[in-house]
Amino acid sequence: MGETLELLRTVIKEIREDGFEPKVALVGPKFAEKAAKELKTLGLNVYVIKELNCDAIIADPRFLGHLRKASRRISLEPLREEKEMWEEIREIGEL
Numbered sequence: 001m002g003e004t005l006e007l008l009r010t011v012i013k014e015i016r017e018d019g020f021e022p023k024v025a026l027v028g029p030k031f032a033e034k035a036a037k038e039l040k041t042l043g044l045n046v047y048v049i050k051e052l053n054c055d056a057i058i059a060d061p062r063f064l065g066h067l068r069k070a071s072r073r074i075s076l077e078p079l080r081e082e083k084e085m086w087e088e089i090r091e092i093g094e095l
Contacts, residue, residue, distance in 0.1 A: 004076065005038040011058050011072045012042065018069040020060035028052030031076055 015022045025044040027035070032048050035056070039046050044058070057064075059071030 004035045005041070007074060008035070008038055008042055008058065011074055015058065015060065015070065015072060020063060020067075020070045022058050022060050022071075024061045024064070025056055025058050026052060027056040028054055030054045031056045034076055 012022050023045060025039050025046045026049050027039070027046060029048055029050060030053055032039070032046065036046075045061075054077045055073055055075045057071050057073045063070035
């Protein structure tokens with residue numbers, strides 16, 4: 001899950017560059033399942049929200065819902081799809 005950690009770090013960096021301090025992660029159960037270690041490593045307070053499924057929202061809790069720049073929504077779905085695509089290409093190459 002190195003790409004997940006990289007994605008999370010990039011999002012946190014972007015939020016900090018906008019002048020905010022991301023401290024919370026609102027995550028869906030599938031996101032939590034796949035990225036629990038990464039979220040703990042980053043020291044975020046994690047809240048699981050069933051409706052987010054494979055997505056997560058990283059945010060500065062002081063401005064969540066008030067300022068768009070204070071949070072970012074990310075999804076593991078594109079990473080999963082890309083990984084599957086590369087596996088299929090590898091399988092085709094082995095034929």
